[in-house]
Amino acid sequence: MTDPTFQTVSLDDIPHFIESDILPKNQYLKAVSFLRDNEFWKRWAIRALLAIAVGHILSGIIFFFAFNWNDLSGLTKFAIVGGGIAACLVAWVIAKLDSPAGQAFGIGATVLVGVMFAILGQVYQTPAMIHTPFLFWAALTLPFALASRNLAHWTVWLAILTVAITTYANSGLRLAGNDGAANALNIAVSGGFIAGLIMLDKVLAPKLKWTRAEWFRVLLILGATGFAFFGFTESFWDNGSGLWTIAFALICGLVAYLYLSSPSLATLSLASFGLFTLVAQFGFKMFQGGGDDVGVFFVIFLWLGGLTIGMVAAFRHFIRRFKTAPEIENLEDNRSVAPSPRSHSAFSQHLGLDEGAVSEALISDIERDKPWYMEVFLALAGILTALLGCGFFGSFLAMMLRDAEEFVFGILGIVIFAVSIGLRRTINSPYVQHMLNTMIIIGGILAAIGFGLELKDFDAVIFMLLILSVIVLTLVTDRILEFLSSAAIITLIGMELYHLEVPMGESIILVISTVLGVVLLTHPIGKRLCKSAGTAFLMAPAILGIALVHSQRWTSTVDASRFSDDWLARIISLIVLIGGVIYLNRGKTLTDFKPPVAALIPLLVGAAFVPLGGASALLLILTGYILGSRSLAIIGTLLQIYFLTMFYYDLSLDLLTKSIVLFVSGLIFLGVWLLVYRKEGVQP
């Protein structure tokens, strides 16, 4: 009997079809269009639109009160927000508790309680302990979360509780000198998240459909591993404390529980990576005793390399064991949270392909079942291993060749680089491939350091690293290296532009990376679709924007205008954003545009005001939406949330102006949402 898995085709299979010469590259977008689950993305977009509307309106209210208008008395402020809370609660009841609008009002009421606490602190310049209002906020709004039957509402509530506990541990206990209690609290919270997860799986999910969303479980595990990491790390490096053993046991228990009773790839790989971050620290402990001895570098390098290989093996085992079983996210009750794949026969017929060849290609694709988040975790582990490898090799070579010229290191680096690439192109074993990936990075960095020290020329080093990165991108087909080399290319271009003090350097990077990103995501190059490279290039301006916002805050609050006041740069980023959307919709009429023009225009207005990089984050979301890529949409959403937060700290506009911009754009989004929701008649 044929394994049912191989009868379905998803978007992730397209690159393999192109590489196998089954799908002509000029049919790539047609294939994407066929496989894109339009119903899923329509529902996603409608929800996203409501979330954006509510987020903007609430942010506008927060920014308004943060303006701290002198002409508004304290009691007036309390009356306005109190009235807002009451209005939201009444609207929640009138709109029906479980309707999308009702749930939005419920979340609005919860958030406004926090605004009320902020005003209390603002008017009376209290309290001393930052955790106090968050604790009360969580306590007072727990009844709303309990009444909501909505995981988004619970997520907001959990975020408030998490902040309360974190601030109590770090600003309360640690400031009072009670580090042990702070670590114990962090570990206890991790245990709380795990207990919550078990209760969700065993008690709530079997009875309540609305509790079954996979993304919420992922968040709980993120919370569990995050708090365990902090509790473990603080106590592990404090020689007197044994609390780290509890944190370690908790995460081991979590992995075991997920493996034995509640498997899903996302949660298992996240928990496994969390365990990796704890176990890795045992190796680093050797630095404490061993100093910077070459042998220590070597042992830690082997330790991390072994752990990475172990993680590769674990992931492969998880894929083999659990991918054939229906994942929780594909259960009928959760159809709305995952796009549906298509049958391979329908796909073949639509595109005029040989059905047998398609089926054969699906069977032969060994990378088929590895989700993108596993690649990310392996990439992080691989980078850490590579850095230690550089430390070891560099120290070893320095010791062996102490009187040698620097260029000898450069030549050795080139040799390691070239041999590793050559072997990488021929070897199929995933374990060896990951080690060779590490050696490629090590060789490249050694070559750069060696020749760089010899030449003492910044431009020459940049150029050399650029060439090495392009070689890796061109010759090695590996998602991780593709992503890293693309990130390196755009970073190096940016560094050179800054070094040469080229004016409008950020905009040049924005244009180059956006063009490369959009082209690579929509056009196969030869037989390769460089999705990872395209993603890296598309992310680069947003990452640059984040770096710029933080460097602005660090250098001076006086000189805040360079990236915030630069309206020319914003106009350029808007033009690039519009150009990207038009290019992704090429061949379509305005009425067929994704997203609809009525939704696109307010999005563009909003993108015009956030700091540089925010427009790129929006383009990531839109590209994910248009191409049906959840990973792009998720990355873009996380970056966009970040930029909205950073908008608060942007000093080029005062808070009152920003509050008006956000509130009005939020109302516009709400209007668009209402129109679309009524027109589509979509079930929430």
Add this chain to the structure above:
Amino acid sequence: MTALRYILIALGTLGIAALFGSQIKALEGITHDGETVLLDLRPVDPRALMMGDFMALRYAEETPQDLPKDLPTKGQFVLSLDENKVGTFKRLADSSNLAANEIKINYVRRKRGVTFGAPRYYFQNGTAETYEASDYGIFKVAPSGRAILVGLADEKFQEIKPPKS
């Protein structure tokens, strides 16, 4: 089940109304009726999420020279007030009566020194320059020792008023 949900919403609403109502009443009482105390401050600057622009403050009396090493986590200081209402650390509060020019103020211990509970002064966005000349924090202190920061004063002990918009 639906009735339970409405009951939960009603309970939450009552809790919110009760907490804020009682807190606003208590704090308004301290603002109007509390003893005025000026504390010498050492201004430190930024923006807090949701509460807006603020000036970070430290008070000289939060790190007095003669604090005992085994200071309790929470307690009260006794401050003596001069003719300008400027408070100076006198001793840890005990059962003895206060002199006419003495008041008690609550503290919470930190790694270095203590805090009286007002590490920031919030002001309207864009008006930071108005407060750069501040030398004292103006507190209103209740008989219980609870203190709230109500303003900043200059070197002449005059309250710095917010600018007119």
